[in-house]
Amino acid sequence: MTDPDARAGRAAGAVLGAAVGDALGAPYEFGPAGAFTAGPGEPVAGGGWERGEATDDTQMAVLVAESLLERGELDLPDIFDRFRRWAAADPKDIGIQTEDVLTNGMPWDLAAAVHFNTTLRAAGNGALMRAATSAVAFAGAGRRATMDAARRIAALTHGDRAAWEGTAIFHELVRLALDGADPLAAIPATLAEIHPDHRERYATVLAPDWHPDRATEANGAVWPCLGSAVWALRTTGDYRSAVHAAIDLGGDTDTVAAVTGGLAGARYGLAAIPESWLEPLHVPLPGFGGRVLRVAELLAMAEELAAGIRES
Ligand SMILES: [Mg+2]
Numbered sequence: 001m002t003d004p005d006a007r008a009g010r011a012a013g014a015v016l017g018a019a020v021g022d023a024l025g026a027p028y029e030f031g032p033a034g035a036f037t038a039g040p041g042e043p044v045a046g047g048g049w050e051r052g053e054a055t056d057d058t059q060m061a062v063l064v065a066e067s068l069l070e071r072g073e074l075d076l077p078d079i080f081d082r083f084r085r086w087a088a089a090d091p092k093d094i095g096i097q098t099e100d101v102l103t104n105g106m107p108w109d110l111a112a113a114v115h116f117n118t119t120l121r122a123a124g125n126g127a128l129m130r131a132a133t134s135a136v137a138f139a140g141a142g143r144r145a146t147m148d149a150a151r152r153i154a155a156l157t158h159g160d161r162a163a164w165e166g167t168a169i170f171h172e173l174v175r176l177a178l179d180g181a182d183p184l185a186a187i188p189a190t191l192a193e194i195h196p197d198h199r200e201r202y203a204t205v206l207a208p209d210w211h212p213d214r215a216t217e218a219n220g221a222v223w224p225c226l227g228s229a230v231w232a233l234r235t236t237g238d239y240r241s242a243v244h245a246a247i248d249l250g251g252d253t254d255t256v257a258a259v260t261g262g263l264a265g266a267r268y269g270l271a272a273i274p275e276s277w278l279e280p281l282h283v284p285l286p287g288f289g290g291r292v293l294r295v296a297e298l299l300a301m302a303e304e305l306a307a308g309i310r311e312s
Contacts, residue, residue: 003180009269010178011136011306015065016298017239017265018132018258019058020277025247025257026055033250041244043280048092052280056093057129057258059086062283062293064153065133065301073310074149080108080156089287095126101157108156116159123162125225127154129255131167132262133305135174140308146171147193165198166222169206170259173230177266178306184234206230212249219251229259239264239272270299 027046028035045051063082071078080102087094087102094102100119101111116122134153138146150171151164158164172190173183187206191199204210205227212231215224232245239261246260247253265273283293293301 006180006269007178008303008306009271010180010266011139012270012299012302013239013265013268013273014132014136014174014178014262015061015265015302015305016270016278016281016295017243017273018061018262019054019283019298020265020273020281021243021246021257021259021261022057022129022254023049023052023054023281024243024261024277025253025255026053028247028250028253031250031253034248035250035253036244036247042276050282052282054281054283055254056091056095056098057255058283059091059285060098060130061133062285062298062301063288064130065137065305068134068137068309069301069304074152076152076156077108079153080111083156085287086285087287091286095124097122097124098126098157101159112155112157112159114159122158122160123222124158124220125163125166125222125252125255125259127156127158127163128167128170128222128225129258131170132174132258132265133301135171135262135266136178136302137305137309138171139175139178139306141310143172143175143193146175161195162198162201163222165194165202166226168194169202169226170262173263174266177263183263183267184230187230202226208234219249219256225252225256225259228256229263232256232260233263233267236264239268240274240277 026049043051067079084102101115106114138149147168150168154164154167176183176186191203205223212228219225232242236242242264243257243261246257285291
């Protein structure tokens with residue numbers, strides 16, 4: 001049996017760890033590799049972001065969490081409505097593809113598919129980046145249910161199945177970590193659960209010998225983003241070093257660090273996140289009454305999510 005206190009610490013670690021990674025990486029977005037090492041190694045303001053300010057990654061993760069907790073189940077139209085309300089309030093940052101889908105006026109179950117069929121470009125990391133809260137919420141439902149929930153939430157904004165499968169892998173790795181298992185050891189078994197058309201590409205970026213230098217796309221795409229996060233987890237031994245390695249890759253630093261931080265937080269638990277990284281964390285929610293969530297609210301949210309949500 002899993003120690004319940006340890007499990008709660010890992011659930012809080014996943015939610016807070018993703019948010020901290022996002023905020024810590026935001027000032028370095030699209031900057032060069034090595035920028036975090038060159039800086040103070042602590043939260044800074046920059047790139048239009050306040051010190052500790054979380055970006056769209058965490059804002060959308062919170063919207064998913066609030067829908068799950070208020071509805072008590074996976075209510076996809078409700079999540080989509082919240083995304084649309086947020087997008088209409090002019091958030092500081094929003095992914096190009098996500099914005100297109102949330103502002104094209106189509107209903108929730110068609111907007112992403114119509115966008116994909118028109119552009120054939122929908123394999124960004126924008127669904128993966130927001131998955132820490134749903135991963136915690138559905139972990140208790142088991143492998144199949146959490147991977148299915150990941151796909152359905154991803155599909156709200158991303159029509160390309162590659163984005164669904166990457167998010168499903170993330171959900172499953174978080175589920176395993178919350179159980180106290182080694183998520184890296186479970187990668188081969190997890191790959192067996194994803195759609196066959198997408199298995200080989202994920203097997204490549206999740207292989208033990210893969211390095212972010214071998215990416216064939218920028219890390220704003222779902223495959224190298226997940227691959228880089230798993231690489232950061234694999235090549236370090238604690239939360240701080242994993243997130244440090246992720247930000248030092250450069251590129252889409254807030255999102256790669258959010259995904260890394262979600263995995264590393266789930267693995268090492270809340271206590272592994274540096275206090276000085278948590279202290280300035282805040283999550284504005286444009287479109288939702290000017291609310292700004294801080295660590296206490298996020299901890300309460302993580303605790304509620306860890307109690308579990310019905311799949312549908
Ligand atoms: Mg962002």
